[in-house]
Amino acid sequence: MSAITMRELTKVYPGGVQALDALDLEIADGEFFALLGPSGCGKTTLLRTIAGLEVASGGSVRIDDRDVTNLPPGKRDVAMVFQDYALFPHMTVQENIAYPLRIKKVDRRSRAAKAAETADELGLSALLERRPGQLSGGQQQRVALARAMACHPQVFLLDEPLSNLDARLRLEARTFLKRLQRELGVTTVFVTHDQAEALALADRIAVMEGGRIRQVGTPTEVFRRPANTFVAGFIGSTPMNLVDATVRGDELHVAGVRLPLPEGAHAQVTDGESLVYGVRPEYLDYSPTPVPGALTGQVVVVENLGSFSLVSLDVPDETAADDGAPAGTGHAGSSAAAAGGAAEAAGTSVQVVVAEGSEPEPGDTGWVVPRPGRSLLYRDGNLVAVAAAPAPRAGAAVGG
Numbered sequence: 001m002s003a004i005t006m007r008e009l010t011k012v013y014p015g016g017v018q019a020l021d022a023l024d025l026e027i028a029d030g031e032f033f034a035l036l037g038p039s040g041c042g043k044t045t046l047l048r049t050i051a052g053l054e055v056a057s058g059g060s061v062r063i064d065d066r067d068v069t070n071l072p073p074g075k076r077d078v079a080m081v082f083q084d085y086a087l088f089p090h091m092t093v094q095e096n097i098a099y100p101l102r103i104k105k106v107d108r109r110s111r112a113a114k115a116a117e118t119a120d121e122l123g124l125s126a127l128l129e130r131r132p133g134q135l136s137g138g139q140q141q142r143v144a145l146a147r148a149m150a151c152h153p154q155v156f157l158l159d160e161p162l163s164n165l166d167a168r169l170r171l172e173a174r175t176f177l178k179r180l181q182r183e184l185g186v187t188t189v190f191v192t193h194d195q196a197e198a199l200a201l202a203d204r205i206a207v208m209e210g211g212r213i214r215q216v217g218t219p220t221e222v223f224r225r226p227a228n229t230f231v232a233g234f235i236g237s238t239p240m241n242l243v244d245a246t247v248r249g250d251e252l253h254v255a256g257v258r259l260p261l262p263e264g265a266h267a268q269v270t271d272g273e274s275l276v277y278g279v280r281p282e283y284l285d286y287s288p289t290p291v292p293g294a295l296t297g298q299v300v301v302v303e304n305l306g307s308f309s310l311v312s313l314d315v316p317d318e319t320a321a322d323d324g325a326p327a328g329t330g331h332a333g334s335s336a337a338a339a340g341g342a343a344e345a346a347g348t349s350v351q352v353v354v355a356e357g358s359e360p361e362p363g364d365t366g367w368v369v370p371r372p373g374r375s376l377l378y379r380d381g382n383l384v385a386v387a388a389a390p391a392p393r394a395g396a397a398v399g400g
C-alpha cells in the first residue's frame with residue numbers, strides 16, 4: 001500500500017515565489033498519476049516536495065500512514081527519475097543500476113544479481129558493460145528507470161520522463177512505460193506539460209495552474225467535462241470552442257442560433273444570464289449544406305492535421321436572434337445561412353474537425369452541429385451544466 005496524501009501543501013521559495021498554494025491532493029495506491037500544467041505552474045516543485053528534495057513551507061505529505069513531510073529523501077522510500085536521467089557518465093550501465101543499492105550497503109554479489117535482474121526486465125541485458133555515452137536516448141531512459149526500480153520503492157516519481165526523446169521514440173517509450181507501470185503496480189507520479197502524454201498514460205490527471213489544482217479526474221473526465229475554462233483550453237490537441245451565450249427562457253442563444261436548454265440545466269441557470277458555451281472541435285459535425293439548428297459561418301482556414309483537418313469558421317456574433325425578430329423567411333436552416341452568409345466577418349471563430357476527403361475550401365459557407373451531450377456551459381469560468389445538442393428539427397434555428 002502506498003497512497004500519497006497532500007494537505008494544504010505550500011511551498012514558498014526564498015525570494016518569495018509561491019510555487020505551491022495550500023494544495024490538497026490524494027493519489028491512490030498503484031495509480032499512474034499525471035501532474036499537468038503550463039510552464040511554471042508548480043509541477044516539478046510538487047514532485048520534488050513529495051520526494052523530499054524540496055522542504056515544504058507548510059502543510060503535509062503522507063505516504064500511507066507515514067507523515068513524511070520532514071523526512072529526508074532517503075527515508076521516504078521513493079525513487080525519482082529526472083528529466084535528463086542524471087546517469088553517472090563514468091559508470092557502466094550495471095554500476096548505474098546498482099548504485100542506489102550500494103548506497104543502501106547491499107553486498108556486492110546481491111547488487112550485481114539485482115542489477116542483472118532489473119536490466120533483464122527492461123531489455124538492457126546486452127548493454128550492462130556500456131557507459132551512458134554509448135547509449136541512445138531511449139536506452140538511457142530505461143537505465144534511469146532500472147536504477148529507480150532496483151530498490152523496489154513504494155513510489156516512483158518521474159519528471160518529464162519522455163521529454164528528451166524524439167517524437168517517434170517518445171511514442172514507443174510511452175507504451176513501454178505504461179506497460180511497465182501496469183506490471184509493477186507501483187504508485188507512480190509523473191510530471192508533464194504535454195496534455196496528449198497525460199491523456200494517453202495516466203489513470204488520473206491533476207491539471208495545475210499557479211500552484212493550485214484546477215481539476216483532478218480521469219483522462220475522459222478532464223477531456224469531456226473540463227471543470228473550468230482554463231482546463232477546457234489546456235486539454236485537447238485542439239482547444240475547446242468557447243462562445244458567449246445568453247439564456248432566453250427555454251433556449252440558449254449562441255452566435256445567432258437558438259439551442260434548446262437541456263433538461264436539468266434550467267435549475268442551474270437564470271433567464272437572461274450570460275454564459276459561455278463550450279464544445280470541442282471533435283464534437284461538432286460539419287455540413288456544407290444547411291442544417292436546422294446549426295451554427296453557421298464562413299470558412300476562414302483549413303489546416304491539414306493528417307487524417308483530419310481543423311476547419312475554422314467565422315460565425316457572426318450578432319444576428320436578429322437576440323432581439324427576437326425573425327432573421328429571414330422560410331426554412332429555418334436556410335434563414336440561418338442567410339444571416340451567417342450576409343454578415344461581415346466579425347464574430348466568433350469556431351473550429352471543427354472534418355474527416356479527410358470532406359474538407360471545405362476557405363470562403364465556403366458551412367454549418368456545424370454539436371453532438372448530443374457534448375456541449376458545456378460555463379459561468380464565470382466554471383462548469384455549470386452539460387447541454388444537450390439541439391434536436392435536428394426545423395424551428396430550433398433562428399427564424400424558425
Ligand SMILES: Nc1ncnc2c1ncn2[C@@H]1O[C@H](COP(=O)(O)OP(=O)(O)OP(=O)(O)O)[C@@H](O)[C@H]1O
Binds near residue numbers: 019040042043044193
Ligand atoms: N529554486 C527555485 N527558487 C526560486 N523559485 C523557483 C525555484 N524553482 C522554481 N521556482 C519558481 O517556482 C514556480 C514553479 O516552478 P516549477 O519548476 O515547479 O514549475 P513547473 O510547472 O515544473 O514548470 P516547467 O514546466 O517549466 O518545468 C516558478 O515560478 C519558478 O520560477
